[in-house]
Amino acid sequence: MNRATASRTVPYGMSKAAARPNRARLMSGLTPYLFIAPGFLLFTLAILYPLVQAFQVSFYDWKIIAGAVSDFVGLENYQRALADPRFWHSLVNSGVYMLFTVPPQIALGLMVAMLLVKKGPAQPLFRVLFYLPVVTSWVVVSLLFKYLFADEGLINYTLGDFLHLSDGETSWLSSRWTAMVAICALGIWKGIGWSMMIFLAALQGVPRDLEEAAILDGANRWQRFLSVTLPAIWAAVIFVAVMLVIGGFNVFTSVLVMTGGGPGGATEVVLTYMYKQAFEYLDFGYGSAIAVLLTVLVFVLSVLQLKFFGNRDGGEK
Amino acid sequence: MTQSHKGARRAATLVALAATLMAGTANAQDVTLTFWGSYGNGGNSAQQDALNEILIPAFEAEHPGISVDYVDVPYDALLQKLTTSAAGGELPDLIRADLGWVPQFADLGVLVSLSELMDDFQMYADKTYPGSLSTNLHEGEYYGLPLDTNTRVLVTSQAALDAAGMSEPPATFEELKAMADALGDTDMAVFADSGLGSWNVFPWIWSGGGAVTDPDLTVATGYLDSDESVAAIQMLVDLYQAGQIPNLIIGNQGATSTSDGLPTGRYANILDGPWMKAIWAGQYPDFEPIYAPVPAGEGGSVSVVGGQNIVLTSSSEHKDAALEFIRFTQTEMFQLEMAKSGNMTVIPAYADAQNDNDPYFAMFSDQLKTARSRLAIPQASQVDAIISGALTPAFQGDVSVKDALSDAAAQIDQLLARN
Numbered sequence: 102m103n104r105a106t107a108s109r110t111v112p113y114g115m116s117k118a119a120a121r122p123n124r125a126r127l128m129s130g131l132t133p134y135l136f137i138a139p140g141f142l143l144f145t146l147a148i149l150y151p152l153v154q155a156f157q158v159s160f161y162d163w164k165i166i167a168g169a170v171s172d173f174v175g176l177e178n179y180q181r182a183l184a185d186p187r188f189w190h191s192l193v194n195s196g197v198y199m200l201f202t203v204p205p206q207i208a209l210g211l212m213v214a215m216l217l218v219k220k221g222p223a224q225p226l227f228r229v230l231f232y233l234p235v236v237t238s239w240v241v242v243s244l245l246f247k248y249l250f251a252d253e254g255l256i257n258y259t260l261g262d263f264l265h266l267s268d269g270e271t272s273w274l275s276s277r278w279t280a281m282v283a284i285c286a287l288g289i290w291k292g293i294g295w296s297m298m299i300f301l302a303a304l305q306g307v308p309r310d311l312e313e314a315a316i317l318d319g320a321n322r323w324q325r326f327l328s329v330t331l332p333a334i335w336a337a338v339i340f341v342a343v344m345l346v347i348g349g350f351n352v353f354t355s356v357l358v359m360t361g362g363g364p365g366g367a368t369e370v371v372l373t374y375m376y377k378q379a380f381e382y383l384d385f386g387y388g389s390a391i392a393v394l395l396t397v398l399v400f401v402l403s404v405l406q407l408k409f410f411g412n413r414d415g416g417e418k
Numbered sequence: 419m420t421q422s423h424k425g426a427r428r429a430a431t432l433v434a435l436a437a438t439l440m441a442g443t444a445n446a447q448d449v450t451l452t453f454w455g456s457y458g459n460g461g462n463s464a465q466q467d468a469l470n471e472i473l474i475p476a477f478e479a480e481h482p483g484i485s486v487d488y489v490d491v492p493y494d495a496l497l498q499k500l501t502t503s504a505a506g507g508e509l510p511d512l513i514r515a516d517l518g519w520v521p522q523f524a525d526l527g528v529l530v531s532l533s534e535l536m537d538d539f540q541m542y543a544d545k546t547y548p549g550s551l552s553t554n555l556h557e558g559e560y561y562g563l564p565l566d567t568n569t570r571v572l573v574t575s576q577a578a579l580d581a582a583g584m585s586e587p588p589a590t591f592e593e594l595k596a597m598a599d600a601l602g603d604t605d606m607a608v609f610a611d612s613g614l615g616s617w618n619v620f621p622w623i624w625s626g627g628g629a630v631t632d633p634d635l636t637v638a639t640g641y642l643d644s645d646e647s648v649a650a651i652q653m654l655v656d657l658y659q660a661g662q663i664p665n666l667i668i669g670n671q672g673a674t675s676t677s678d679g680l681p682t683g684r685y686a687n688i689l690d691g692p693w694m695k696a697i698w699a700g701q702y703p704d705f706e707p708i709y710a711p712v713p714a715g716e717g718g719s720v721s722v723v724g725g726q727n728i729v730l731t732s733s734s735e736h737k738d739a740a741l742e743f744i745r746f747t748q749t750e751m752f753q754l755e756m757a758k759s760g761n762m763t764v765i766p767a768y769a770d771a772q773n774d775n776d777p778y779f780a781m782f783s784d785q786l787k788t789a790r791s792r793l794a795i796p797q798a799s800q801v802d803a804i805i806s807g808a809l810t811p812a813f814q815g816d817v818s819v820k821d822a823l824s825d826a827a828a829q830i831d832q833l834l835a836r837n
Contacts (some may be wrong), residue, residue, distance in 0.1 A: 164526065164527075165501060165504055165505040165526065166504055166505065166507075166526055166527055166528055167504070167505060167506060167507030168507065169526075169527065187807075247671060247672065250672055251671075251672035251673075252670070252672045252673050252674065253674070254672065272665055272670050272672060272673065273672055274670050274671045274672040275665045275668065275669070275670030275672065275673070276814075359671060360669070360671055361669070361671065363668075363669030363671070363806075363810075364665075364668040364669035364670060364806075364810050365614070365668060365669060365806050365807045365808075365809070365810025365811065366803065366806075366807045366810075367810070377803070380497070380498055380501060381497075381799050382797065382799060382800055383501060383522065383526065
């Protein structure tokens with residue numbers, strides 16, 4: 102189409118043979134950028150600009166008022182964060198959330214994907230059902246889980262009166278680790294559908310001939326999974342792992358809705374702590390410093406993950 | 419007033435405003451004041467209706483050329499909306515602000531000092547409850563006037579009194595402890611509250627004869643951790659550990675709320691405000707709450723002041739007109755009309771008329787006479803986080819009350835030193 106456009110717009114008197122390749126090459130070189138441009142513009146305005154702005158704010162005792170002059174404080178906000186036990190406490194909680202939600206989401210997501218990759222009459226229904234939590238609002242499902250894990254909620258009823266596994270009087274949301282169990286359960290439940298979807302797409306690319314060859318060689322299901330399927334979808338596994346680790350450190354809505362960071366700050370995570378500093382205490386400089394620290398941490402973790410796991414068989418794909 | 423009517427009038431105002439501006443005159447006659455608040459919070463349209471259908475039209479009739487555009491913002495969203503609007507330089511002229519926000523926004527420089535701008539400020543200030551007025555004070559100046567007020571009183575039920583074999587609600591700390599003993603192994607906890615912030619624990623500290631800071635708000639150490647303050651909190655901790663206060667108080671979001679626990683007989687006593695009447699009337703029509711003063715300790719029966727102030731933003735281009743509206747909010751008409759829908763008057767002289775209209779308010783007005791305000795400092799919300807963060811482990815038995823309060827006091831000292 103570009104080629105056609107180019108040839109039509111060649112001015113009279115100019116050799117078509119000479120003009121076409123240059124124009125065409127220029128146009129076809131530009132095309133991808135033109136497609137990227139709207140998205141990149143949006144990314145620049147909605148993400149890059151605030152990111153740079155937050156980085157700048159983190160070096161100031163920031164006055165939020167339009168036109169007010171803020172005091173430059175250098176690294177003071179960063180020093181304050183590193184010496185703030187509540188910041189470290191929230192970072193540990195975010196880390197624990199990440200550690201206990203990422204592996205189950207990958208394992209269960211992959212398992213569900215393996216089960217649903219084969220064609221069957223109920224397969225579309227199950228795909229939709231597993232994906233449904235992903236598209237449901239965080240606030241809605243957080244409220245739902247808050248009620249499930251309430252003192253007189255369904256979880257206690259099931260464990261106590263129904264299964265007789267506990268006395269049914271666990272105050273899930275009243276202490277740090279039991280509340281983290283509830284928050285992690287929500288994170289896993291809501292996330293499985295997303296990793297399932299990525300794995301389902303990746304599983305379409307597993308070479309059938311390799312699979313058949315492995316069957317002929319007498320490999321059992323588990324051996325075929327390890328030697329054929331997993332290497333073929335390894336890039337997707339890395340992608341899912343990196344995205345989930347980033348997402349794990351960004352846990353926010355569920356904590357804010359289910360515990361509010363309480364009791365007494367016990368379940369505070371980095372983003373709820375940052376949010377409070379900025380929007381409750383109006384300490385935007387400190388809040389921005391915390392945000393920058395988290396960004397750096399997540400960036401480093403992502404690079405490390407890609408470095409350590411990214412090369413394993415991934416290059417073949 | 420119909421929407422189209424209002425729209426037409428607003429359009430007319432705009433045309434008039436534009437014409438005046440084009441003419442180049444400095445004193446535009448027709449102005450529209452924008453007023454943000456959360457009167458409609460919780461689906462209570464009565465307050466918004468009173469404002470939009472009775473009070474604002476009355477004001478506009480008295481002040482030709484000034485119209486008031488009230489914008490209702492849900493309470494939970496208002497602080498964030500104010501923050502982002504302040505950053506964007508788009509604040510309204512007037513705000514109905516939560517007590518705790520006034521020093522915070524005054525400190526940011528977005529509010530006008532009314533004590534400086536209004537010649538007759540003192541006259542209006544003198545008429546209000548001192549506890550309500552003091553929430554407007556920041557660095558020696560008053561940045562607002564009280565708009566409506568409330569306080570917490572003890573609420574109990576006949577079922578609770580019967581269960582404990584009592585004829586009257588507990589009037590003292592000792593009677594509360596005796597009630598806990600009487601309730602013993604029943605399923606009813608003697609007291610419940612939903613947090614350990616200033617609003618929750620200050621009434622116990624003050625009633626116990628303790629204090630939070632010195633009168634000049636310069637230091638908390640020696641006050642918040644005084645023997646009296648420690649004893650008051652120790653009483654709550656003892657009750658908590660005896661199972662007589664549920665873990666709702668340390669922030670268990672999964673526990674039964676106070677508004678459900680009292681009518682259903684799980685909790686014997688709670689502290690709550692005048693808005694509960696309407697809530698219970700809707701949810702528990704058969705429940706008959708019994709109101710009493712906060713139990714008295716060595717310091718008497720002292721509760722905490724709640725409510726809202728009206729403030730004027732420094733970006734307002736119609737300050738004179740806005741001051742007229744502020745003066746209007748202090749009139750008997752405004753105060754009593756709002757009291758009808760649950761916003762108690764901030765002016766003691768109107769309290770009798772208010773209580774004649776609805777005797778329900780009498781208990782709250784009596785409690786207000788001795789009620790005190792929380793710390794009027796820009797970092798009041800941080801104080802809440804500090805106190806609940808320090809006290810939670812004390813309730814859980816991990817640290818002593820004395821250590822917890824000393825720790826909280828030391829942290830609050832640092833905040834106070836910044837002011």
